[in-house]
Structures are given as C-alpha cells and as structure tokens.
Amino acid sequence: MILTQYYLDCLSQASYLVADEGTGRAVIIDPRIDVDEYLDDARDRGLTVEGVINTHLHADFVSGHFEIADRTGAWIGYGDTAETRFPVRRLAEGERISLGEVTLEIMHTPGHTPESISVLVHERPDDTVPYGVLTGDALFVGDVGRPDLAASFGHTPDKLAPMLYDSVHRKLMALPDATRLFPGHGAGSACGKNISTETQSTIGDQRRTNHACQPMDEETFVALVREGQEAIPNYFPYDAARNREQRDPVDIDALVRPLEPDAFLDLRARGAVVVDARDQQAFSAGHLRGALNIGTEGRFAETAGMMIEPGSTILVVADPGREREVVTRLVRVGLDDVAGFLPHPESAMASVPGETARAPRVSAGELNGALNSGREAPVVVDVRGGAEREGGVIEEAVHIPLADLPERMGELDTGRPVVVHCAGGYRSSVAASYLRSRGVGNVSDLVGGFNAYRLASA
Secondary structure, three states, X not given: OEEEEEEEHHHOEEEEEEEEOOOOEEEEEOOEOOOHHHHHHHHHOOOEEEEXXXXXXXXXXXXXXXXXXXXXXOEEEEEOOOOOOOOOEEEOOOOEEEOOOXXXXXXXXXXXXXXXXXXXXXXXXXXXXXXXEEEEOOEEOOEEOOOOOXXXXXXXXXXXXXXXXXXXXXXHHHXXXXXXXXXXXXXXXXXXXXXXXXXXXXXXXXXXXXXXXXXXXXXXXXXXXXXXXXXXXXXXXXXHHHHHOOOOOOOHHHHOOEOOHHHHHHHHHOOOEEEEOOOHHHHHHOEEOXXXXXXXXXXXXXXXXXXXXXXXXXXXXXXXXXXXXXXXXXXXXXXXXXXXXXXXXXXXXXXXXXXXXXXXXXXXXXXXXXHOOOXXXXXXXXXXXXXXXXXXXXXXXXXXXXXXXXXXXXXXXXXXXXXXXXXXXXXXXXXXXXXHHOXXXXXXXXXXXXXXXXXXXX
C-alpha cells in the first residue's frame, strides 16, 4: 500500500494519495488546485490515478478535482448527499472501492457539512482493523470540525452540531484504537479552533486526549463545539460555492504574465487590486499607492481571501522569482482573476515616483509615549483574534479581528491618527494598507505588534 500525505503549511491543509503498489491504481483525496505534485508522484511511481474523492465541499480552498480529471480522466467522487452542479460519482455509506488488495470504504460523517464523509483505508479487503481513516474536517488531531461553515447554504449549526456528535462519538470513536487518523487540517486552520500541530494520530490517542472526544452527552458536545469559534473568513462561502459548480480547469502558468508599468497602472486605474507580497520593511520603504501588503512570509492565501473581494482583478508585486508562488497561492483560495505582475518592482516603481508612497510605522516606545502624552491619543486598532487577547491587551484599543475589518472599518474614528497592531506585525501591515487603500489617511502599524509593546511596557 502507498499512502502519502501532502501538507500545505500556508493553509494548514492535508491531501492524500492512496494506491495499491501491486496494481498501480490510485485515488487522490481532497486535492488542492495546483495538482502537479500529486501527478508527478503518481507518474514517478508508475501509478494510474483513477479517481478523486472530496470528503466534503471545501470552504477554505478551491479543490483540484477538475484539474486532475482533465489530465487523467479520473472520476470525481463525493458523499451521496452532496449538492453539486456537475456529474459526480455518488459514494454511499459502506461502499467499497477496490484498488487491488488495498480497499477504500466510505463512512458518512456529516456535521462539519451535511455531505461530509470519511474514508477508511484497508491494506487488505478482509482486515478487521483498518489501516487508517481519512476524516476530512470531521475529526482533527486535538479537535473536531466546526458546524457553522455551511450556514450560508441553509444548514444551521443547530442542525449540524448534533450530526457531528453522532459522527464523532458513535462512528469514528467506534473504530479500533490502532486505526491511524489522517485529518484534513492541522493547527492554524479556520475550520477548527483547537487543532494540534501534529498532522497524524490514532483513534486511540484521540479517544484519550482530544477534548471533544471525551465521554459526554450530545448537549454538552454541541455547546462545546459552538463556543469560541473565530470569525469565518469572508471568502469561505465563495470557495464553497465554487467547489459545487462546474468550472474550467485553471492554467496557473497562463496567469503569471509580466506587465510593463504603464499597463500595470492602467489596470490599477480601472479598479484592479494591487497585492504587494513583499515583506513589511520593503513595503514600508516604498510601494504603489493603494496596494495591499500581504507578505508571503505569513498565511498569505488565507489573508488575501479575507481582504480581497472574490472576483476582483488582481495585480501582483512580488520579490523577483516569487511571482508564480504568489499567483499559485492566490488561486488556491479562488482569487484566480490575475492580470499579471510587475517585473523588477523596485526599478519599476522608481520610474513612476508620483505613483508611490511610504507606509508609516511606529515603535512600541513611540506608541506608549503617544498614549501617555496627555494630548489627544491615536485610535489603536487590535486586529488579533479573540483568543489571542487572553494574553493581554492595550486597554485603549478597539478590537476588530482582521477578518472583520472590511465590514467594520466604518466603526473607526478616522479623524484621528490610527495605529494598527496584531501579535507580531504581519497582520497589522495588512490592515493598515487596507485602511489606506480605502481612503483613511493617517494610518500606521506597530512594529513587532503586541509582543513588542508588552516588552517595552514591562
């Protein structure tokens, strides 16, 4: 048996290739949209990809099922209650898919979404203990999936949370302890709130250590999984809709187009969004007016999805040689209307000095002085998540999580200087650039974030 996990740190997302080495028959499960890695591995191992299984209609990324089917002829499978707008192989509870000796078995595990399935993997068809279970977003290492992501399609948490209880406590926890657990996400994903940094486990370990898998009644479980969830990134409903619709395969290479400065600026003038993927220091030193600073060193794709309206035309500014990486990461979350990139950005911007600006930043000492000067203080905006604030806050700060900023920026008093902070400085540069792009004039971000402020105030 071959079982390979592909883990994508930027989205905390796991996908899988399962194959029978003897027959060379393979299935790919929960693929992202840039599919070369899976298909290159299959080719190098002499495998034939026969099918693609999505454990559910993903909300946090665009699945690569059409890209794989286009290049291999593979069938596309979903749980048999999935509402898709294209033909799929509908996978029934208990259905077995033979790859040779290796056999996959479908287990309906709704609750994260109504159509969610898990996939049991048997090394041999008559094994009494499955080798492993691919749980999608039903069960993670250290947590379970959240039941509120399908609300925009009419499936309420009140309906889904009890389903999730049944899936976790009566189905997945009924598997033998030795069954290996291969989840759809790891720590950092917005699809759960308490996910471990470990990307694999066993059912037995989760039975002992996962807070949501301890013996409890349904009412207690429902309250547990609904409490303390962070804001849903605004691109999630868009991606979930994209994954249920028919679409053409995306050619990422065709989107990586160099543009001359005049053409780039013309598209910007017509409403294209400029994404500057350089780090905060480079952005602060000089950038095109109105650009969003979403650096590649952070959770780039997820952050871009929060800040950019789906369907927007996008222009890319990136460190030379990283343009394709930036475009790929945008496409993964459905931001695939990319018009091109600006080659050699520093020299290109130097040729249009009237179109550039600097991004002001303040140190922790400067902010502390401004807040205690006795003069009118700046508006401090904390864009961290709610759970992060348990470790301390700046008392004067207005709390608006980054994912909520596009809808809530109207709450800010922009008649005073604005200083944005997060934990370490990545998200605050994003937020400050977003506010400036929306016409807020005097906006700075805090260098080093709250961590630096706490040290300076100690």
